[in-house]
Amino acid sequence: RAERLSQQQALFDKQQRERAHLQKYVDRFRAKATKARQAQSRIKALERMEVIAAAHIDTPFNFSFRPCTAAPDPLLQIEAAAAGYVDKPILAGMDLTIRPGERIGLLGRNGAGKSTLIKLLSGGLKPTAGVRREGKGLELGYFAQHALESLRPEESALQHMLRLDPQTREQELRNYLGGFDFNGDMATTACGPFSGGEKSRLALALLIWNQPNLLLLDEPTNHLDLEMRHALTLALQDYEGGMVIVSHDRALLRATCDRFLLVDDGRLTPFDGDLDDYKSWLAQRRSAEAAAAQCPDKAADKASRKAEREAAAADRQARLAARRPLLRELEQLEKKLKPWTTEKAALDERLGSPELYTGPDAGEVPKLLKRQAELAERLDEAELRWLELHEALEAIPAD
Template sequence: MIQLKNVSLLRGVKVLISAANMQWHPGHRIGLTGANGAGKSSLFAMLRGELHADVGDVDIPLDWVVAHVAQETPALSTSALEFVLDGDEELRQLEQRLAVAEAAHDGALVGELHGHLAEIDGYAARSRAASLLDGLGFSQADMSRAVSEFSGGWRVRLNLGRALMCRSDLLLLDEPTNHLDLDAVIWLEGWLRDYRGTLLLISHDRDFLDAIVNHIAHIEQQQLTLYRGGYSDFERQRSARLAQQQSLYERQERQRAHLQKYIDRFRVQATKARQAQSRIKALERMETVSAAHIDSPFSFSFLPLLGVSDPLLVLDQVATGYADKTVLQQLMLTMRPGERLGLLGRNGAGKSTLIKLLAGELPMLAGKRTEGKELRIGYFAQHQLEQLRPDESPLQHMQRLDPLTREQEHRNYLGGFDFNGDMVISPCAPFSGGEKSRLALALLIWTKPNLLLLDEPTNHLDLEMRHALTLALQQYEGAVVLVSHDRALLRATCDRFMLVSDGSAQPFDGDLDDYRDWLATQRQAEVVKAASPARQERAASKAERQTRLAERRPLIKQIERVEAQLARHQQEKSQLDAQLADPALYQNSDKQALTALLKRQAELAERIEADELDWLTLHEQLEALPAID
């Protein structure tokens, strides 16, 4: 196990962690959280042996193999597959020794080394490396390409694959989902759940943390505290501790009131019903998470829109692509004010291409595009961070964008994005990726767009900023098109999804759980193509079963919702029946109150009857589907 004994860690004269005492055991999967600058990366460096504790001792078993993701990747001529295989150092050493022994015709040593290779599953190493690369989004052709041919984001994936290839006792992952799309994140999630060593994970993706970790180590006010459970469990525990602070209640009530106002205003309008339902879900969740974010430095909202057209944008049988290559065709899309659209699809399917088309950065190759008279597009993508002027401060960027607004208003606005003090007037060249992303978002929001196009907006953003962005998007009155690997943001923001696949974009009738199942089916189909006839038959059977499960899932979910609703109505009616059966009620109650109770009793009887009819109909539909073996 790993032991921290009275460990203090400093950066210069600043104390990051003070007198930490903690034990991490094999099988612990620990999420390391804390504000930017709290000391998470420094703690990682200490565990890697690159930093030493200023006070205290860190005990890691001497025979433990520690794996981490390298920050840089040289432009090597080595193939992607061989580069990932290099992550298993013991395998490579055995291969080298085996080559020397074979050249020397040392039969005894050759036999011994082959035995050792079998012990470490060395003969399946290439298959494991290929599987890692496939899960991270690399094609079969990519695996033989030289490392130098890949862009920066893909080299990050190669480094991640190399770290996973290492048969480690301790795995240190710092923001592993950056530069990954949703299908790669889902695959990595499954891989890490099966990891048998000790995992220490820095991530700002709450769903990712919840799915993987069983402990949270949180750095706050120089203290390192260990919490049991996932990230949501941590939020609940921390919020309970903070619940005594009066400011928490005041701030949470303001946020609740804002969402409730939206719900009350729009829940009765058919065109706004889905958005209102989204806000209702957000309001329910806010009760459990807002408390844990009470000390967030971020607080901002979208500015009132200048004008809105309905529809904002219409695509009719549109095709688009690059040069002479068509990527997407027969696109049909209408964006109206208040709509929230999430784009799903595997890596390379064309999600970013569709966003660029909507933004006007890619030409139409066919079809018709109709823009509303008041359309104002706000487009955020990672490449736009490069358009920030490195020699200018956040304040200068704001003044260049809007020279007529007073400086103090710009400062107040930037403060909501945590640009305060000297930082607001400092050149942005040395800013971190997260700080540059916050500045780009601030500039975008100031333009008051009524159609937001967001392509991976949470890359480099920490949990607090993601939380603030989620709240702001829930209150935003314009339309949103979102591509993100952050499922918490997708769930809280999007009312509908489109699946980008096979050169088109079609409405996706399902949620993110259904999309995960769709991905599994796609992967299984690919395995079938590459498998032997016997394996093809088994894989096809499994794929068919997955398809049948996917068909049944929406009905099962509807049945569960109806059953829960029926139980609530029956409980309320039982209580009302008992109340109306009391003779004293008719003697003491006024006629108006009694009439209201009788009316509610009749309403509940009708609703129960309707619920029961819905339940029967759904079960008939479920029974009509093919059975699952």
């Protein structure tokens, strides 16, 4: 995609030079009787020239958070709180006060309890000890994967919005949904067959409409494509309420969070550092755990260590087996993308030449335009599948 944008920009720059050259001649000789005919010829050439747009990344997404309702201070507190299950405690001794405008990112390894903490903050999970206290006037906006399951599959995006806010005019709701790329028939189509990304966009649209003053987001960018992730990041940067985010998307965390909390060993503690420091912390923890595993007095049982190694090897083989067909498809897709991109670039350059439309090959223009459109469609589909494959591979670590 970057290559195609670069090629388009090169064509744009070339055309701008040609137009400047022609315009310079026109400005210089338009008033001279001996050069008037040549100047008129160049004016017509400028008028016939099909303008090539400068390269830019177009996005169908254009939305922002509506102004928050009046926010209490603090928004939410937990004191000496514990969470988990009767037979399986997960977190304990937690103290946290969230104030208006705070932007908190939760860090921690998979299974450490980040999602459990978000559920506790949302009120969906009651503390097994301690207290959870809401500020008067708190309006929660909670996004997690269960938000997709709560969508009514037989209803459209517009019907969801009308159910949420029946007092607002339908056209205003349609305009709002358009910012999430639910345009035309897409807004009135039942959401049951929607992809995971489309359902996530609809769930986010419903959440944002409610004007929450505290956002609790658990992996909000799962299933979203790159352009929607970027649009959500920009919207969150302008959001004025309080926010707590759990995400593997480090670009999102870097752009939206002012401070980080670490969930580890059943505790919640402030993390004094940025995401690069967290990466170093993770590496140190893994090294320490590897060293501890080799210590004789902590791993004396050889049979147990052998079983663990075998289980790890089996898990690694299973992950490799799951990755193999994805990598194969990705390799085949990249082989197809290269000739299509090359052919499309050549077509773009040829169709961008004014001589084509007045020369002996002018009759080929419809056929070339049709082929150009076919290649553009193939490239769009292939790039979407390329993104899906990479997301699937990211979800299955190689080691």
